[in-house]
Amino acid sequence: MVGGGIPDDTGNEIIVSLGRMDRIRSIDRTNDTMVVEAGCILANVQAAAVEADRLFPLSLASEGSCQIGGNIAANAGGLEVVRYGAMRELVLGLEVVLPNGDVLGEIAQLRKNNTGYDLKHLFIGSEGTLGIVTAAALKLFPRPRSTATAFCGLQSPEDALEILSRVKEQCGARLSTFEIISARQLEVVFRHIKTASPLDKRHSWYLLIEITDSILDAGLSELLMDTLSACIEGGILSDAVIAQSEAQRSEFWALRHVISESNLHAGRVLSHDTSVPVSSCAAFIRQTERALSGRSDMELTFVGHLGDGNVHAVAIFDREKVGSAEFEARASEVSNIVYEISASLGGSISAEHGVGVSLRDKLATFKDPRELSLMRSIKAVFDPTGIMNPGKLFSACPSNATS
Ligand SMILES: Cc1cc2nc3c(=O)[nH]c(=O)nc-3n(C[C@H](O)[C@H](O)[C@H](O)COP(=O)(O)OP(=O)(O)OC[C@H]3O[C@@H](n4cnc5c(N)ncnc54)[C@H](O)[C@@H]3O)c2cc1C
Numbered sequence: 001m002v003g004g005g006i007p008d009d010t011g012n013e014i015i016v017s018l019g020r021m022d023r024i025r026s027i028d029r030t031n032d033t034m035v036v037e038a039g040c041i042l043a044n045v046q047a048a049a050v051e052a053d054r055l056f057p058l059s060l061a062s063e064g065s066c067q068i069g070g071n072i073a074a075n076a077g078g079l080e081v082v083r084y085g086a087m088r089e090l091v092l093g094l095e096v097v098l099p100n101g102d103v104l105g106e107i108a109q110l111r112k113n114n115t116g117y118d119l120k121h122l123f124i125g126s127e128g129t130l131g132i133v134t135a136a137a138l139k140l141f142p143r144p145r146s147t148a149t150a151f152c153g154l155q156s157p158e159d160a161l162e163i164l165s166r167v168k169e170q171c172g173a174r175l176s177t178f179e180i181i182s183a184r185q186l187e188v189v190f191r192h193i194k195t196a197s198p199l200d201k202r203h204s205w206y207l208l209i210e211i212t213d214s215i216l217d218a219g220l221s222e223l224l225m226d227t228l229s230a231c232i233e234g235g236i237l238s239d240a241v242i243a244q245s246e247a248q249r250s251e252f253w254a255l256r257h258v259i260s261e262s263n264l265h266a267g268r269v270l271s272h273d274t275s276v277p278v279s280s281c282a283a284f285i286r287q288t289e290r291a292l293s294g295r296s297d298m299e300l301t302f303v304g305h306l307g308d309g310n311v312h313a314v315a316i317f318d319r320e321k322v323g324s325a326e327f328e329a330r331a332s333e334v335s336n337i338v339y340e341i342s343a344s345l346g347g348s349i350s351a352e353h354g355v356g357v358s359l360r361d362k363l364a365t366f367k368d369p370r371e372l373s374l375m376r377s378i379k380a381v382f383d384p385t386g387i388m389n390p391g392k393l394f395s396a397c398p399s400n401a402t403s
Pocket residue numbers: 001003004005018038059060061062065066067068069070071072073074075076077078079127128129131132133134260352353389392
């Protein structure tokens with residue numbers, strides 16, 4: 001997503017694949033933990049948890065190919081952060097090989113451990129710049145045995161935030177997904193993928209909401225229906241349909257999952273991974289719409305994790321009007337506008353995809369220089385000669401040019 005795993009073009013860099021370090025070392029059902037090697041594919045980790053009658057909740061569209069080490073290094077988020085948190089909240093301990101060859105090999109499996117700086121957090125989200133993660137202890141959760149999924153149509157992102165509050169109030173910790181999709185985004189899907197809307201009428205905005213419970217027959221469809229009916233009566237929701245079968249649930253989810261692919265068919269895609277406080281999401285959307293509306297060279301859509309304050313503003317440039325040569329300049333102009341809006345609302349330029357090389361130069365503008373300076377100091381402590389993923393997060397250190 002941000003070029004974090006791609007070497008430079010000197011031909012001098014060494015690429016390390018952990019694909020063969022793919023063992024599930026142990027599963028502890030009482031401690032609710034599993035220790036896995038970093039090369040494990042995420043979907044295999046999820047499946048191993050299910051076999052032990054547990055849930056490992058990280059869930060992304062790339063789960064069939066991405067590895068736990070990459071999820072940790074990128075602090076991946078995904079579709080259930082609103083309930084379980086991002087990768088940072090799912091890791092209890094790490095095994096890491098440091099640039100000097102030392103191994104931090106004690107994989108803590110503790111829920112509580114207040115013995116000073118918690119070093120694992122430095123590696124989570126470090127994008128491979130401090131060391132190579134080789135194994136991790138992950139948190140497990142009770143498996144969901146009841147699920148209710150709704151596809152909703154509504155008028156505004158402001159109403160969406162009010163609905164989010166009400167669903168949280170009524171359904172509590174059961175809320176596991178709260179995704180928003182703009183009408184334009186759904187239209188792009190319908191233009192390029194043969195599928196139909198679950199709702200009869202067109203709406204300005206759509207929500208995909210899922211609640212789950214580990215209790216069988218927990219009455220979730222009724223709970224969600226009552227909650228959403230009250231929203232309709234209150235005038236903040238226009239229509240909603242609750243999946244009546246696993247097949248219908250999969251159809252709702254398919255609409256969400258095909259969005260990236262549809263956008264690629266539609267034009268040259270520039271997706272932003274910004275986050276703002278959840279309560280500022282509507283302001284973010286409105287200000288971005290105002291700033292970028294009326295441009296004939298691109299279509300603006302929104303999709304993402306409203307429940308986490310991480311709504312992707314997606315600019316889809318018309319291939320006929322914006323050639324590959326012009327794309328970079330246009331993209332930079334549009335991105336700066338989106339990042340400025342996000343920053344003005346107290347947001348971040350990267351919510352879950354990381355910095356890599358794509359956003360490296362933007363960090364200097366959008367991150368506090370004191371924080372950046374401390375980050376460089378930390379990098380120097382772990383990796384004084386700059387051999388770990390050089391040029392990612394920060395510019396490569398000059399002493400590394402020949403290493
Ligand atoms: C279709 C698609 C959908 C996605 N959806 C989401 C989403 O919803 N939410 C989200 O957060 N992300 C999403 N992503 C990006 C996601 O973060 C990555 O797919 C995944 O988390 C990274 O794992 P990977 O194995 O692909 O890592 P890579 O891309 O190979 O590496 C990512 C970074 O981690 C470093 N790294 C990899 N392994 C290690 C290791 N063992 N030790 C140290 N550093 C390491 C690399 O150097 C690189 O900097 C999506 C990606 C795709 C392709």
